[in-house]
Amino acid sequence: MGTYNKGILGPFRGKVGPVIGYSWRGKDLMRGLPKESTVAATKAQLEQRAKFGTVIKFLTPIKGILSAYFGKEQKAKSPxxxxTGYHLNEALLPGPDDTWLIDYPKVLISRGxxxxxxNPQLAVEGGLIxxxxxxxxxxxSADATDLLIAVVYCTEMNEFVQFNPxxxxxDAVVQLAIPAYLSGSLAEVWVTFATAExxxxxxxxxxxxxxxx
Structure with a gap:
């Protein structure tokens, strides 16, 4: 991987010949195209790919919340x-036919x-959660003005509803209004606090x- 400021043709994006141009954290970068492997993936590699795919599919819709509240950047690792690393290691369960499932009670939407x-408690009341x-x-460190953030995941519809804040x-209580088309869905709920800043x-x-x- 190489970095550059003003190349002979300037910064570019995408594939050009044997290299790819892209931007990462404000820097213009180039890297060579990966060589295609002719060796079949091992069982362990296939398992890791399946785990990674499951986690990325689940987390991507709430990337904004995770990026804001899942700890601080550590060297080259973003929140x-x-x-992603936490959920790969701690929040997966084996499913049928070599698939992987999210272990909902172990999911985290923030760390700090x-x-x-x-004592978070859920109840259905008047068409609301x-x-x-x-x-x-x-x-x-708790302050009265800290903001409550809630994430609701409707499992059958594979859809998130986010409340931020x-x-x-x-307040000690809030009613969460879920879109009507998700009525009847089983919802998993996670909550956290963040400072007002x-x-x-x-x-x-x-x-x-x-x-x-």
């Missing part, structure tokens, strides 16, 4: 890279040192599963 969500928690403002820490987040909590009213 989304860190989230902020005080987290205590009612989410409650214990107001722990003033304990440790949904409420403040001191967005520079610090908590380790998220799995709030449980509920059927969308």
């Amino acid at each position: 989304f890279n860190l989230a 040192d902020l005080r987290g969500v205590d 009612n989410l409650t928690w214990t107001d722990n403002s003033g304990l440790g 949904a409420a403040t820490r001191a 967005g520079n610090l987040a908590a380790v998220s909590s799995y709030a449980g599963a509920v059927t969308v009213p």
Whole structure:
């Protein structure tokens, strides 16, 4: 991989001859095309590809939240890279026919040192998902103005509904309105707190599963 500022033809994107031009974190880069392998993938390689595909498909729709709240950049690893690595190692279950499934209770939508969500509870109320928690403002790093972020995943429809923010820490209750076309779906719910400035987040909590009213 090589970097350049003003090449003879200037920065470019895409494939040109034996090289690819692209931009990464504000830098113009070039790299050679990978050589096609004629060796069949091993079972371990196929397994890793299946795991990676499952995780990326699941996480990509919430990349914005993960990029904002899943820790701090570590050298060449972005928060989304860190989230991908965590879920590959900690949040997969073997499925049928060499497939892999997401272990929902182990999913994290954020990681950090902020005080987290205590005692999240879900209930269906008047066509809405009612989410409650214990107001722990003033304990440790917790502030009343911290923002509650909620992510709802409707499993049958493979669709996320994101609430960023949904409420403040001191509210202790919020009603989540899910689009009507998702009614009847089983929903997995995760919640977290972030500071009002967005520079610090908590380790998220799995709030449980509920059927969308």
